Amino acid sequence: MPGRPAAQRIVVVGASLAGLWGAATLRKEGFDGVLTIIGDENDPPYDRPPLTKQVLTGWVAPDHTVLPHLEPLGDTRWLLGTPAAQLDRRAGEVVLADGTRVPYDLVLIATGVRNRPWPASDQAALSGVCGVRTREDAARLIDHLDAGVSRVVVIGAGFTGSEVASACRHRGIDVTVVEQAQAPLTGALGGVIGDVAANLHDANGVDLRCGVTVQALEGSGGTFRAAALSDGTTVDADVAVVALGGVRNTEWLADSGLASGPLGVAADAGCRAVAVNGLVTDDVFVAGDVARFAHPLFDYQFLTLEHWENAAVGAQVAARNMICAPEDRRPHACVPTFWSTQFGVNIKSVGVPSLADQIVVTQGSTEAGSFAAAYGDRDGRIVGAVTFDHGRWIDHYRGLIEQAAALPGPYDADLPDKREPARFPPHPAASYHGPTVVVTGHSPTAMDAVRQPAGRSAP
Amino acid sequence: MRVVVDLAVCQGYAQCAFLAPDAFRLNGTEGLMYQPNPSDDLCRAVLRAVAACPVQAIATDAAVPAPADAAVPAARAGDAR
Incomplete structure (x- = not known):
């Protein structure tokens, strides 16, 4: 070499x-x-x-x-x-x-x-409060489900939370999903697709509570019994699945x-x-x-x-x-791709939908829950796409994204040429709590940037 | 045997679900579910499914020699230990 x-x-x-x-x-x-x-x-x-x-x-x-x-x-x-x-x-x-x-x-x-843990450690320690990130997490959750439960409450309706809710319904278990945003999957796919995902939850018998948060996990005798929500209601359940991301x-x-x-x-x-x-x-x-x-x-x-x-x-x-x-050396320039299966629907996505301003449904029908939609940035360039049971079209959209193509209109003649705001939640501004980096030195060639030791304030 | 399906590549043609139904299933019309560690008696069926996949999305360790067979030059492997 x-x-x-x-x-x-x-x-x-x-x-x-x-x-x-x-x-x-x-x-x-x-x-x-x-x-x-x-x-x-x-x-x-x-x-x-x-x-x-x-x-x-x-x-x-x-x-x-x-x-x-x-x-x-x-x-x-x-x-x-x-x-x-x-x-x-x-x-x-x-x-x-x-x-x-x-x-x-x-x-x-x-x-x-x-897994992002439930913030109150005493509540997180209650028997019945689970995550699903590791094999051990999954085994513990399954033990609870196998023991027979009246209801599961899932905290967070991202992909993990939605898949857990889907699996519970598959097993015939009642499930309540609590999501801070106005619909499931909005962080990854925006509000337009979030509404489609909400319909999927409804159609499969999920008790979906959006726009609310879980305030406390309540227990008795060290065992989880209920989740208290920000709207003042309480959900009685035997298992709480914490799906708040990583x-x-x-x-x-x-x-x-x-x-x-x-x-x-x-x-x-x-x-x-x-x-x-x-x-x-x-x-x-x-x-x-x-x-x-x-x-x-x-x-x-x-x-x-x-x-x-x-x-x-x-x-x-x-x-x-x-x-x-x-x-x-080569760059890691692959167009991002992800997939999820929930409620019998195959969801696939390419690109980075969350960078988009607008969305257009290009194929199929959102009402029927089988469609493709393309995401565009403010300049009208395609930056992502999502399919619900239209997975074979993903490669087509990947090709458009790789070529930095213009946002396409609908391919199906009966679809309206309607571009609407993709409705992503605002990015949390205070998400970075890392240490401060400061510049040191005076002479241009001696300057460096270093991490400010914790606790020291700027002079 | 151990199996992994690249579900970004999988297009739900379901050839695997026909050839090895105990190891591959469709959830709905195109979402694939599979046994990542199928039992040995499914091995032949799984290998047929691997060969038949139109987009070659299924990978297994069936043809990978066990660690003992790996060609690691002894002199090099002993370096820097």
Whole structure:
């Protein structure tokens, strides 16, 4: 490899989809040095999307979603069950929570996200309060459902919450879904499609409560009994599923000097991590849910995408870029894609709908719940699309997005050419609570940007 | 055996659900559900489904040699330990 010695030791931090696919790609691309994979869970890499679908409906056992090794990983050292606690870039070592130091020449960060916990820890500790992020979460929830429940209350109607509600209805269990926004899925797909999703909940017998929040989880004898809502009503239930999204696992990087925080770990389009001072590193790479990378197709905005496809593809791009010659590196420029199955409907999306201002239904019928719709930005360029049971058209829309095409009109002659506001909720302005970065030094060549130590105020 | 379907690629042609109905099912008209770790007696049917998928969305570890077979040069593997 011109210009630098070939890496002998690569450490992958994170043993889920991105970590495994990254490791497999390293071997496929010819890395024959020492490969170490670190994971906080005890289990070998397993697939998470089935947990809220075929696992929760009871068809597949929670421990039967182990991911295949698509490449021989050869002599790989697995350090499972202990999380990484620190990245010491000066020493070139990953430090585990038990103090073990693992030296690296190159490191791939793929620590993903964890379930956002219910904020009141005493309420979260009630028996019957569950999440669904890990295999263990799913097994615990299934134990509760199998024991017989009168009602499940799902907190949050994003994709996870909606899939949990769907699985409960599939099992004949009464379910109440509480969503702060005016409809399900609005964060990802906007209010127009949210209204379609709300109809889906209604048609499948879900008690959907939108525009309200859960104020408290009430229990007696350590067991969850009811959820108190902001509209003054109470929902009696035996199980509460907390589906409020994820928290990115970046705390272990706090002293690493990387530009990391609640929004993720910043990276360039080639998956190289960015340091606090804005410079790109050459030995730290990032992939999966925790990566916040500059996407060439969307004005180089930093995007975090918690999608299966982003983890699978991003890890392959990152791994390849880690060991190829610098001039052969490629960007992770894939158009984002995601999918969900709920209430018997196959939902697929490409692009980044949340960047859109307007939406137009292009095929089928939203009333019938089978359609395609395209999202456009304010300049009239297509930035995303969604299909409900129109999945075979997704590739067509992906092609339009890749070509930065104009927002199309309806393809079906009987559809009105109606572009309407996509109705995304305003982005929470105060979502970033990371430490402050300040500029130091006076001479232009001596200036740097560093993280302000916690608690110190500006002079 | 272990199976993963790239559901971004899957287009719901359902050839797998015809050939290996105990491992692949449609939920509704086009949403695929599958057994990620089907039992060994389903292996032949699953491999037929893999071959028949029009968009080649199904991957398995059936053809991947076990770790012991992997070609890791002993000298290199021993480095830097």
